[in-house]
Amino acid sequence: MALNLAKRRKTQEDDDIPMAPMIDCVFLLLIFFMVSAVMKVPPPFTVTLPDSATKHEFTRKKFNLFINSDGRISIDDQEMLTLEDMELFIAAHENQITTLIIKADKRAKHGDVIDVVERAKMRSSKTEGLEIAFAVSEED
Amino acid sequence: MQQVGEAKLSLLATKIRERKPPTLSMAPMIDCVFLLLIFFMVSTTFSPIPGLRVQLPPPGKPSPDKPKGLTVRIANPEPGEDRGTMVLNDAVVQIDEMFNQFINAPDEATNMLIIQSEREVLHEQIVQVMDIAKQAGIDKIGFAIVARD
Numbered sequence: 001m002a003l004n005l006a007k008r009r010k011t012q013e014d015d016d017i018p019m020a021p022m023i024d025c026v027f028l029l030l031i032f033f034m035v036s037a038v039m040k041v042p043p044p045f046t047v048t049l050p051d052s053a054t055k056h057e058f059t060r061k062k063f064n065l066f067i068n069s070d071g072r073i074s075i076d077d078q079e080m081l082t083l084e085d086m087e088l089f090i091a092a093h094e095n096q097i098t099t100l101i102i103k104a105d106k107r108a109k110h111g112d113v114i115d116v117v118e119r120a121k122m123r124s125s126k127t128e129g130l131e132i133a134f135a136v137s138e139e140d
Numbered sequence: 141m142q143q144v145g146e147a148k149l150s151l152l153a154t155k156i157r158e159r160k161p162p163t164l165s166m167a168p169m170i171d172c173v174f175l176l177l178i179f180f181m182v183s184t185t186f187s188p189i190p191g192l193r194v195q196l197p198p199p200g201k202p203s204p205d206k207p208k209g210l211t212v213r214i215a216n217p218e219p220g221e222d223r224g225t226m227v228l229n230d231a232v233v234q235i236d237e238m239f240n241q242f243i244n245a246p247d248e249a250t251n252m253l254i255i256q257s258e259r260e261v262l263h264e265q266i267v268q269v270m271d272i273a274k275q276a277g278i279d280k281i282g283f284a285i286v287a288r289d
Binding site: 019023026027029030033034036037038039040050051052053054055056057058059060064067101104105106107108109110111112113114117131132133134135136137138 | 166170173174176177180181183184185186187188189190191192193194214257258259260261262263264265266267268270271274275283
């Protein structure tokens with residue numbers, strides 16, 4: 001009697017959808033997304049990007065440089081208090097930065113932006129210099 | 141005897157029923173994995189960042205004294221205004237005329253645009269000028285930097 005019950009239960013389980021392949025797939029997807037994920041790191045201040053009709057597309061990477069309208073600078077969420085700090089940070093992570101994307105606010109002053117560009121360029125030991133781009137708004 | 145046997149059998153049955161199968165419980169793990177998957181799927185951004193490339197001369201080398209190309213000079217905006225006055229080849233130019241000026245410029249001049257801008261000019265205006273230049277087919281855009289101590 002009890003044996004019969006156990007058997008019945010077993011056959012009932014066999015009728016279920018097989019879980020193992022699904023779990024395999026989910027794991028694969030999980031690993032893929034974990035590896036490819038580049039987290040969006042917001043700066044400690046808000047930045048409104050300028051609009052532009054022509055735009056080149058750059059792959060999303062770590063280390064974006066933000067400049068706000070008051071001239072505050074941050075690399076990802078780390079605020080750089082002086083230009084020297086920024087320069088040292090760029091020098092320390094030089095191998096990981098191929099294109100320095102500068103996300104400057106619409107109302108940022110050109111002087112502040114150009115200071116950053118100049119510093120970043122000076123710092124780079126590559127002969128052709130660091131590639132620099134100004135980010136523009138994603139909307140058309 | 142029969143009764144004792146039946147009691148023993150029912151005891152056995154409960155024992156079998158109570159004995160847990162020696163497998164890991166998968167359900168909580170799958171739940172976690174699904175949650176992680178959803179988190180990563182939602183937080184991953186594949187869209188590229190739109191931007192404008194800035195061409196700069198190699199570091200350490202002073203720029204040639206007389207670079208060929210167009211030069212746009214932008215003055216600091218007046219207080220309360222957003223745009224500074226722009227000067228292209230010694231003539232004041234408005235933003236909407238700029239495209240035609242670039243298109244009509246002689247060929248040897250249109251390979252490069254140099255933007256000489258004062259410090260207080262807003263970044264938006266610079267990007268606008270760069271945008272117009274790119275639309276007019278000028279790929280190289282450089283910035284003149286005033287030497288300061």
